[in-house]
Amino acid sequence: MKTITKLSALFLILNFYNPCLAQFPNGGFEEWVMVENYMEPVGWDTEQDTFLNKIFMDTMSVEGNYSVRMQSESDNEFTDCRSQMDIYTRFDNEESNIKSVSFYLKIEVEDIDEGGFFSFFIWPKIDGNNLSPVIWQTDQVFDEFTFFDFPIDEPGIDSVYIEFAAGPILNSSDECVGYTTAWIDDLRFNKIPTSSEEEEVNSAVLYPNPNRGVVQVAENVEGFDKFTVFDLLGRKISQGDVDDQQFLLDGKGCFFVELLNLKNGKTSRMHRIVVTD
Numbered sequence: 328m329k330t331i332t333k334l335s336a337l338f339l340i341l342n343f344y345n346p347c348l349a350q351f352p353n354g355g356f357e358e359w360v361m362v363e364n365y366m367e368p369v370g371w372d373t374e375q376d377t378f379l380n381k382i383f384m385d386t387m388s389v390e391g392n393y394s395v396r397m398q399s400e401s402d403n404e405f406t407d408c409r410s411q412m413d414i415y416t417r418f419d420n421e422e423s424n425i426k427s428v429s430f431y432l433k434i435e436v437e438d439i440d441e442g443g444f445f446s447f448f449i450w451p452k453i454d455g456n457n458l459s460p461v462i463w464q465t466d467q468v469f470d471e472f473t474f475f476d477f478p479i480d481e482p483g484i485d486s487v488y489i490e491f492a493a494g495p496i497l498n499s500s501d502e503c504v505g506y507t508t509a510w511i512d513d514l515r516f517n518k519i520p521t522s523s524e525e526e527e528v529n530s531a532v533l534y535p536n537p538n539r540g541v542v543q544v545a546e547n548v549e550g551f552d553k554f555t556v557f558d559l560l561g562r563k564i565s566q567g568d569v570d571d572q573q574f575l576l577d578g579k580g581c582f583f584v585e586l587l588n589l590k591n592g593k594t595s596r597m598h599r600i601v602v603t604d
Contacts, residue, residue: 352416354430354514356395359384368395374411381410387510389431389472394512397493408503409444413490425484429476430514434469436507442466443507444494449477451484458484466505472512474561531586537601542584544572551586551595558582576602
C-alpha cells in the first residue's frame, strides 16, 4: 500500500467528508482477462492490439492487490500514440443518486521538459440522453497516489460513460511526444446519503479533544472497528483498531481521524483531533 495524497480535482481537501459509496464495476481493477496476447481489466475496452500493449496490471495499488497502469509503447501515428480505456455502466435504482466520481491517480513522465498528458472524461446519461460531460486534463506529475473527486451536477442519472487516456500524444510533425505512465486505482461513485445514513455517519463522538493521545468513542456509538489518521495535507499516516471504545494516537499535533465499521463498510465523518503533551 502506498502513501496517498487527497485532492479534489484542482485543489487540496482539508475538510474531509465521506458520503456513502456505490461500487463501480471492477473499479478496483482486481479482475483481469487475457485477450489474444495482452490483458485488460474485466468490463473495460482498452484500445489495444496484438502488436502494442498499452494497458497493464500492476501491483502498485492503494487498495487490493492491483491497479491499472497506462503506458503506451507506440512510437508513431499509425499505431495511435496514446493509451486509452473506457467503460459504460448503468445504475440500479438504489445507486442512481450519484454525487461524484472519485479515483486515485499517480503519474510519471518520461521527459520532464517535454511534459506529459493525462485526461479523464465522464458523460452522465438519463434514458440514453447525454448530459453535460466532465472533462479534465493535466500535464502534471503526481509522485504518489493522489485522490481526485469530480462532482456530477446532474440529479437522477441512470448510466455513465467514462474514459481515461494517457500520453504520448501526436505533435504537429506527426510524432508521439509526452510519454506518460499513469496508475489508476479505486474508482468509485459517491452517493448523496439519505437522512438516516447521514445521521448514522455523523453520529460518532470522539473525546476528549484536545487529548494526550488517548481518544474515547462515545458509548452510545457502537460498531466502529478501525481508525485511520491523516495529517493536515491529507496524507494517511497511521491506522489501527478501536479497542473497547478507545484508540491511541502517536505524536503531538493536529490530525484528522476517520472511523470505519467493517460490518457495513460505513465510515464516520472526518474528526479534527489535537494531541498535546
